[in-house]
Amino acid sequence: MNRFSLVQNLTRSISKVQIRSFQTSSTLLKAPATVKKTRAFKKVSSNKVAVKGPGVEDFDATNWPFKQLLNPAEAKPFDLENVNAEGSIGSVFTLPKEYLNNFDINSVPKHLGKQLQLRSSNLILRPDFFNVQKLTEGEAKLPTIIDGESGSGKSALLLQLAINAQQSENTIVIYSPNTSKWINGSKGYKFDPKTEKFGQFELTSELLKQINTTNGETLKKIQLDADVAFGKVSVAKGSNLTQLLQVGIKDFELSHAVFTKFLDILSAQKDYKLLVLFDEVNVLYGNSAYFNPNNEVLKANQSLLVTEFTNIIEGKRKLKNGAFVGSTSWLDGLHRSNEFGTFETKDHASSAKQLVSLSGAKFNQYIPSFYSLEEAKTVAKLHKDVESYHEALDDQSIFKKFTMSHGNPRKFSEACSIKA
Numbered sequence: 023m024n025r026f027s028l029v030q031n032l033t034r035s036i037s038k039v040q041i042r043s044f045q046t047s048s049t050l051l052k053a054p055a056t057v058k059k060t061r062a063f064k065k066v067s068s069n070k071v072a073v074k075g076p077g078v079e080d081f082d083a084t085n086w087p088f089k090q091l092l093n094p095a096e097a098k099p100f101d102l103e104n105v106n107a108e109g110s111i112g113s114v115f116t117l118p119k120e121y122l123n124n125f126d127i128n129s130v131p132k133h134l135g136k137q138l139q140l141r142s143s144n145l146i147l148r149p150d151f152f153n154v155q156k157l158t159e160g161e162a163k164l165p166t167i168i169d170g171e172s173g174s175g176k177s178a179l180l181l182q183l184a185i186n187a188q189q190s191e192n193t194i195v196i197y198s199p200n201t202s203k204w205i206n207g208s209k210g211y212k213f214d215p216k217t218e219k220f221g222q223f224e225l226t227s228e229l230l231k232q233i234n235t236t237n238g239e240t241l242k243k244i245q246l247d248a249d250v251a252f253g254k255v256s257v258a259k260g261s262n263l264t265q266l267l268q269v270g271i272k273d274f275e276l277s278h279a280v281f282t283k284f285l286d287i288l289s290a291q292k293d294y295k296l297l298v299l300f301d302e303v304n305v306l307y308g309n310s311a312y313f314n315p316n317n318e319v320l321k322a323n324q325s326l327l328v329t330e331f332t333n334i335i336e337g338k339r340k341l342k343n344g345a346f347v348g349s350t351s352w353l354d355g356l357h358r359s360n361e362f363g364t365f366e367t368k369d370h371a372s373s374a375k376q377l378v379s380l381s382g383a384k385f386n387q388y389i390p391s392f393y394s395l396e397e398a399k400t401v402a403k404l405h406k407d408v409e410s411y412h413e414a415l416d417d418q419s420i421f422k423k424f425t426m427s428h429g430n431p432r433k434f435s436e437a438c439s440i441k442a
Contacts, residue, residue: 173432207311303348392429
């Protein structure tokens with residue numbers, strides 16, 4: 023079977039899960055945080071949609087399925103002050119465009135388009151946000167895996183965590199919203215038969231650029247305490263981390279060595295928190311669309327870049343001040359490891375056990391709650407405000423959609439947008 027046929031066959035299965043959710047009522051204390059200055063990312067890609075007009079926000083609509091993005095007047099910006107204000111849970115917030123644009127390497131997950139409430143960049147703030155945030159605080163933190171049924175809000179939760187972290191002066195965030203793109207064969211690679219690993223130097227260079235764009239002001243505050251050499255290229259003592267990253271951004275061949283050194287520095291310091299966020303985390307332990315010279319499929323964790331992050335999950339790289347949060351996804355059947363088959367059951371105990379056996383890691387498992395009826399009413403009103411609720415907005419209509427969707431956030435959102 024040739025390579026093309028193999029990939030075709032692998033794409034035919036897409037898994038689905040049905041998992042019971044639970045709801046937590048934990049009351050969490052939210053410490054005040056300072057706001058980090060950011061610069062909007064100016065790069066323009068070929069698939070951007072220009073959005074301008076009366077009542078429409080000027081917004082980079084990469085990967086959004088609709089041309090108009092409408093924001094209700096009462097929706098507040100998703101910033102540190104508003105999010106941490108009393109009574110913020112259950113409110114609708116508009117995601118700031120400048121922070122969304124900074125995550126350019128893969129854009130936001132395409133399946134999140136509908137969950138971003140169709141024609142707007144709004145999300146409801148739920149207790150899950152603060153529950154997971156608390157799991158990333160303090161010392162001796164385990165990795166956190168957000169698991170649960172497809173459509174339960176895992177990606178939305180991870181995106182909110184990423185934008186929140188990006189606004190904090192004392193946090194450096196690495197966010198991968200579309201991890202399957204790392205190993206889907208779309209980037210060049212270099213296989214080493216001695217180590218049976220493969221490098222993805224162009225992709226690594228792009229990641230360095232995204233990290234620099236997202237965290238540039240903070241990275242300028244961290245200085246090298248010694249000279250660093252990469253072959254004939256050196257970075258002098260006293261240079262900052264932005265200057266270090268520039269070496270790998272400009273020279274693909276040096277990108278992985280630069281990234282490794284970057285992680286060495288951040289994992290050893292305590293002044294700034296490193297928050298690593300991975301959507302489609304199960305992809306890291308699946309198959310890639312890359313091959314060795316014998317035409318054998320390479321595992322994703324044979325990638326040098328992927329290995330840097332599985333080392334964090336598995337505790338091989340310790341973070342003195344940092345945390346890892348990943349969310350599972352079942353929309354990509356091509357690159358999901360066959361060993362993850364137990365995730366398709368309703369038994370979360372077997373799901374956790376299987377991930378431990380694959381990664382050798384201990385971790386916190388978090389399952390987002392489904393919508394309450396009150397949350398569903400808030401989301402339904404949001405759909406009405408952005409002109410995607412096509413019938414009378416009353417309790418009977420909302421309850422019918424809530425019952426049919428069982429409170430699953432994505433299914434409820436889709437039910438709201440269906441024309442009667």
